[in-house]
Amino acid sequence: MTDHPTHPPEKPALLTRIQQSIQRGPIRPPDDRSRMKMVMNSLILHIHPSKVSKPALKFTYTFGLGGLLILLGSILAVTGILLLFVYTPSPDAAYDSMIALQTEINFGNLIRNLHHWSGNLMVVVGVLHLLRVFYTAGFTRPREFNWVMGITLLLLIIAANFTGYLLPWDQLAYWAVTVGTSLFDYIPIIGEPLTRLLLGGPEVGTATLTNFYGLHIAVIPLAIFAIVSFHIWRVRKDTITVPREINQERDKGKVTTLPHLVSIEFVFALVWLALLITWAAFVNAPLEEAANPAHSPNPAKAAWYFMGFQELLLHFHPVFGAIIIPGLGLMVLILVPYLDQDMETTGIWFRSVLGRILAGLSFFLGVAGTFGFVWLNEYYLDFPGWLPFLPSSISNGWVPLAVILLILIGYYELLKAFGIKTCEARQAIFTLLLASFATLTFVGIFLRGEGMALILPWS
Ligand code: HEM
Numbered sequence: 001m002t003d004h005p006t007h008p009p010e011k012p013a014l015l016t017r018i019q020q021s022i023q024r025g026p027i028r029p030p031d032d033r034s035r036m037k038m039v040m041n042s043l044i045l046h047i048h049p050s051k052v053s054k055p056a057l058k059f060t061y062t063f064g065l066g067g068l069l070i071l072l073g074s075i076l077a078v079t080g081i082l083l084l085f086v087y088t089p090s091p092d093a094a095y096d097s098m099i100a101l102q103t104e105i106n107f108g109n110l111i112r113n114l115h116h117w118s119g120n121l122m123v124v125v126g127v128l129h130l131l132r133v134f135y136t137a138g139f140t141r142p143r144e145f146n147w148v149m150g151i152t153l154l155l156l157i158i159a160a161n162f163t164g165y166l167l168p169w170d171q172l173a174y175w176a177v178t179v180g181t182s183l184f185d186y187i188p189i190i191g192e193p194l195t196r197l198l199l200g201g202p203e204v205g206t207a208t209l210t211n212f213y214g215l216h217i218a219v220i221p222l223a224i225f226a227i228v229s230f231h232i233w234r235v236r237k238d239t240i241t242v243p244r245e246i247n248q249e250r251d252k253g254k255v256t257t258l259p260h261l262v263s264i265e266f267v268f269a270l271v272w273l274a275l276l277i278t279w280a281a282f283v284n285a286p287l288e289e290a291a292n293p294a295h296s297p298n299p300a301k302a303a304w305y306f307m308g309f310q311e312l313l314l315h316f317h318p319v320f321g322a323i324i325i326p327g328l329g330l331m332v333l334i335l336v337p338y339l340d341q342d343m344e345t346t347g348i349w350f351r352s353v354l355g356r357i358l359a360g361l362s363f364f365l366g367v368a369g370t371f372g373f374v375w376l377n378e379y380y381l382d383f384p385g386w387l388p389f390l391p392s393s394i395s396n397g398w399v400p401l402a403v404i405l406l407i408l409i410g411y412y413e414l415l416k417a418f419g420i421k422t423c424e425a426r427q428a429i430f431t432l433l434l435a436s437f438a439t440l441t442f443v444g445i446f447l448r449g450e451g452m453a454l455i456l457p458w459s
Helices: 014-023 032-047 065-084 094-103 108-135 144-166 171-182 191-199 206-238 257-282 304-315 318-339 353-379 392-417 422-446
Strands: 051-053 254-256
Touching: 032 257, 051 257, 065 108, 065 206, 065 257, 094 108, 108 144, 108 257, 108 422, 144 171, 144 206, 144 304, 144 318, 171 191, 171 304, 191 206, 254 257, 304 318, 304 353, 304 422, 318 392, 318 422, 353 422, 392 422
Parallel strands: none
Antiparallel strands: 051 254
8 A cells, every 4th residue: 555645735715716716826915805905906007007197197187087988988888788678679669668767667767867968978078088188289199099099989979879869769869860860861972872771771760770779789889898998008008198387397206006096086986976876866868759750840950969060051062061071170180190299298288378378269269250150141141142153062062161261271371470389370270160160069059949040049
């Protein structure tokens, strides 16, 4: 008989083994709270670098907008999954499931409200985050492509909102989507087949609901998740830009992410969560009567984030209002980081003192000029009437577009003639266009009544 070797090494308890499999490697120190902390910490350090620039923690630099987008996305995922348990994506049952949510299901209304408001807020916060990055020149080298990713994300956020808009199948949903998808019709050649593909037929119906449902619950969220992961990874690799006051040296100080950044993020998320839940508890998401394809409301308006485009259509030939002008705008937006690489001003709000003054002035000019144009165009301007011998794509398209481009070029050249730096002059043009689009959106939402006539507050 051979002697058995000494006892095999004692196996760790099952729970410890499970813990080891999650954490990899030995667990030290042994008490539960420290273990939990270790797991959490290693998770956080996969998302954040271990140290971050101290000045970048200043709240008035990022305003936590990127983090807020992540929080909103998470709330949407959780509430969206809960809504799936009740919602039925068919024209016969969709509206009833909305009513059931509001009246029969515990916390159903709160969940729907949270989902609705978080989705809408995400559009607003996405735009504000874009503006923060733009006005602090956060897109400069090596972050150019992350800006492009950001634009893609913003488009996807809008697409997610738009496809979700139809799901309640009420009058608002049905007609807003009818108006919204009709904008695609104006795209030359591919416009009509694209609209048919999206709608699953010639008009909004059962197939549209199925298409929008699939896009809303699977395709778009997955795309957003994949691109956000890439976006955050790039922020980590490129590091966030360091904020700076005018005429001050860059502060190179660093602090550890744990606890400095994470504690701020935690409190920020809790405060926003509390605000959102309170809002959702008191303010209901809109729900009108069930969709009636035979009865169009007057005025039939698109969703609020498309109202700027719907307003453009009232002033320009459809191909210009729906395609050429928005297309040019998007192209310029994508090219922003490739047109301007003044690294000297990265991290300084509005680039310089002069930059701040010019941005303010341009904003004012953009708002006043656009209001003036809308008013004049409603009552006095009539390019097609003045130029009856020209096709309306020229008289109501190329001609007004050329006038607008000349005004922009003139403004830019004027600023340059006064010795304004290129980046400040471009920022001024961007601000003018931004103010103009915001004004068009405002007019479309609040100042358009029956037949889309202009309703002035004093009339
Ligand atoms: C789902 C949407 C988005 C999420 C979750 C997101 C998230 C973030 C986060 C967490 C940061 C770190 C700094 C901060 O919080 O400001 C960041 C930075 C950045 N984001 Fe986004 N973002 C989104 C959309 C956008 C959009 C629409 C743009 C612009 C077109 C954009 C461009 C950038 C750039 C260039 C940076 C680096 C800025 C710097 O270093 O100062 N992102 N983003």
